[in-house]
Amino acid sequence: MTDTLLEAKALTKHFTLHGDIYAKLAGEKRQVLKAVDGIDFEIRRGETLGLVGESGCGKSTTARLVTRLVEPTSGAVRLKGEDLLAFSPTQLKQARKAIQLVFQDPYSSLNPRKTIMHILSRPMEIHGLAQSWSEKRSRVLDLLQRVGLGIEHIDRYPHEFSGGQRQRIAIARALSVDPELVIGDEPVSALDVSIQAQILNLFRRLQEELGLTYLFIAHDLSVIRHISDRVAVMYVGKIVETGPAGLLFEEPLHPYTKALLAAVPEADPDKPRPRLTLKGEVSTPIDPPPGCRLCGRCPRETAICAEVAPPLVDVGAGRQVACHNL
């Protein structure tokens, strides 16, 4: 398919845990943390895919896998149809020009000892996009303007900026190499709500102006609802539901998606009180049992759930759900 920009197939990352020395002496089997366990998704050119889930569900590992910052255990990642995992280092460098990341914490993702000019021009040098100093400078000024900063900011250091401004710089850095796909890993989570709205608007405007494609990771459901065209909901290493944002939020199908939505406190006293419709706490990704990950918590559980992991199946209207008991 030509309009698929990035595709993940059965993407898996297992971390082997190093147990303590006693476990080793006793010859116990090493535990395996299944951070991402066979997920499939595709991102079409020009759209925003929102990836949502609670902490530890594998959202950030997914972002690192599709950029090959972490090597997958198995599965495939295809960028414009080509297998990213088979790329040589040179090809990978080219691919990374097309995929850029914006991280959560703008305090730790910008080098405090470099000026904004350096931070924004270095990626251009690495990818050979600008030769002379004046060319770089004019491109950097362009970028600053694009993200709503001014010419006076170019020779300053990151500590001179507020959190929101720093996130603008991080976005400008991602744009400095003309990427096609921008991955935002909780890019607005550290910001206050009035600033968060500014940055969300900036993401939206840049997408319209530059035709960007986004993989937007967040734990805040209303942010995901706002920014995404399609949404994938993750729970303990698996995608449990995907679909167009509007449909998924108006009529969630998977018990986990329903529970997640029911737990959100909305800023409207007339909305129902937030509550948890699941039993217990988030299950562990360490040596999980074979069945559905929601086993033991789910109100719709039947015998099959404990034995067979439900596959993600099409249910029409562009939606997919992984549940035995729809």
Next chain:
Amino acid sequence: MAETVLELDDLTVRFHLRRGDLTAVDGVSFAIGRSETFGLVGESGSGKSVTARAIMRLIPDPPGEIARGRVLFEGGNVLDKSDAEMRALRGRRIAMVFQEPMSALNPVFTVCDQISDALRTNLGLGKQEARERVVELLSLVGIPSPRRRLDSYVHEFSGGMRQRVMLAMALSCSPSFLIADEPTTALDVTIQATILELITSMIERFGMSLLFITHNLGVVAHSCDKVGVMYASHIVELASKRAIFASPQHPYTRGLLASIPRLDASASYLTPIAGSVCNMMSPPTGCKFHPRCTHAMDVCRSEVPRLKEVAPGHLAACHLHDRGS
């Protein structure tokens, strides 16, 4: 209104820093009645937590200083109390739950040790008695098989369970007033829902009053009776929860509400508040919100607006409301 339990009157907290003086809380006044839940909302740095700490007299001095005002708790001024009187107050009459349980609890003592410490000091219980009481408290806050978890350390609990332990500790001496400082901010949304439910049920069960500090307007909408909105050290609006959400009167409150993306509707663009929070070391003159305000007038640049009644029981600090009077 019910009998007033806590009343802040013109509370002003200043920090003397090397770079100059910073007024973190400026002339804050509000009252909380018995069994009432009061939400204090604002963005980071607005002075919410400093207000809470000032009530408990937990402001480090130096560099901090309660420069002005009174904190009346059950009639007496907390600021006039001796250290011994404060010790009798903290934990026993007013308890506090913090945002980050991992740093508020001690990692080298077991849960039982920490909670029974408060019980033995404050209530003079014996070791065995205290242990039994801890079991009751842990089961009260919904920790499964509490007897088995008594000798566990904090790191052996999940985030939600840690917050339950904190709540058990806060409730241990049956305080009449609870201060919760962003108790659910570090938690996932599903865990947040259970902790909010737990706090609400405890408040009702023990008839406590609650000062709930949060930046999340969604949380306020579901767990408070009255709401105070703080911006840059001032309370800018004070009203019942319904009034705040149905007819916000201060441009900042309106801006905050418009900034929140909604679950039930999709708009392509949000309406953010322009600019960013002022530098508290050199705040603007007049209304501190005026550089970001779309309604700013000349008077806003020169005069600090006073909090005044704009509707029955609804107070706002904005010059826009001067015209009518």
